[in-house]
Amino acid sequence: MDTDALRWFQQVADGTTVTEVSELEGLTQPGVSRALARLERDVGAPLLQRTGRTLRMTRAGAIFKRYVDVVLHELDDGLSAVNDEMSPDSGTVVIAFQGSLGTWLIPNLLASFRAEHPDIRFELNQIRDEIAAPRLLAEGADILITTTSPRSDDVGWRPLMVEPLRLATHRDHPLAEQESIALRQASAESFVTLRAAYRLRRLTDALCQAAGFEPQVAFEGDDVPTLLGLVAAGLGVAIVPAHHTDVLERPSVRYLELTDSAAYRTVSIGWSTTRRLRPSAELFRTHVIATARQSS
The missing domain is CATH 3.40.190.10 (Periplasmic binding protein-like II)
Structure with missing residues (x-):
């Protein structure tokens, strides 16, 4: 169904003449009349009838008009929403x-x-x-x-960017006295890590393997804050991204720089x-x- 014809029907039903519609739309008057006639054929009922020089809605037209108003309102809202979505300053x-x-x-x-x-x-x-x-x-x-x-x-x-990785330990751990550490120095420690599906866990395993050992995993978790909580409780050490050491302050945890060349993500x-x-x-x-x- 032609949405232009729906709009012209709406305008005529609201009192605009066919001549005025044609002038507003830049069309010929017969062109608008033919579009309204096609709309009536599509609907299957007469929508407008002439009373003197004025077109008025039939009963079917009045019923149809209520739905046309809703449809065109929703359509205009949809077009406006798409326009907002495609605008560089909104969406x-x-x-x-x-x-x-x-x-x-x-x-x-x-x-x-x-x-x-x-x-x-x-x-x-x-x-x-x-x-x-x-x-x-x-x-x-x-x-x-x-x-x-x-x-x-x-x-x-x-x-x-490249984000360094650090070794998190409890503040009372013997390793915590150092500012930096080679990962092989922690080979005998219990590790708390993310589960195997996580990229950080795979990096942890690869770093330990490159340092010549397989980590002894005591606990596995699903996020870095959980790992740091376990470290704070003295349950192991963990390899964590450097930025977490800045935003997740834990007084009982120390963060040691790793000197291993691949200790980054x-x-x-x-x-x-x-x-x-x-x-x-x-x-x-x-x-x-x-x-x-x-x-x-």
Whole structure:
């Protein structure tokens, strides 16, 4: 059904003449009349009848008009919402991010971005490491911020920063007297780690293997704050990202720099290469990359 004809019917039903409609729309009067006649055929009932020089609604027209008003109102709201979504200064950006980045990096990026673009909204989705990037983007994420960079032609990646890893120990632990440490010095310790599916756990295992030992895992958890709680209770040592040592203050925990050359993780941003980013999402992607460049 022609939405233009619905609008012209609405205008005529509200008292605008066919001549006035044609002048407003830049059309011929016969063209508007033919469109209204087609609309009546589509509906299957006469909607307008002439009374003297004026077109008035029939009973069927009055019934139909109530629904036309609702439909066109919803349509206009939908068009307005899409326009807002596609505007570079509004809309919603969907971000999927690794949980361990949610205490420092994501809040900092959002705060600096919203200072310049206060009307852009965000949908935040904390993800587990094992969920594949192409799947996340296919399910609606605009931007990924993670420490994994899988090879895929469907995903574009850009490194943002290198984050050192540190060894967390209880403050009364003998190792806590040192400012830095080689990981092999902790080979006899009990470790508290994330579960095997997490990227940080895989990094922990790889670092220990490179240092010549297999870690003795006493406890496994699902987030870094849990690991630090276990360390604070004296239940083991843990390899944690450096930024957590700044934002998660625990007086009973000491953080030692690791001198091992591979004791770091790379934080990256990802986006789909198979669909164009909405303007608001492209603005945020550009902001994240520029912020990382300024910080390096």
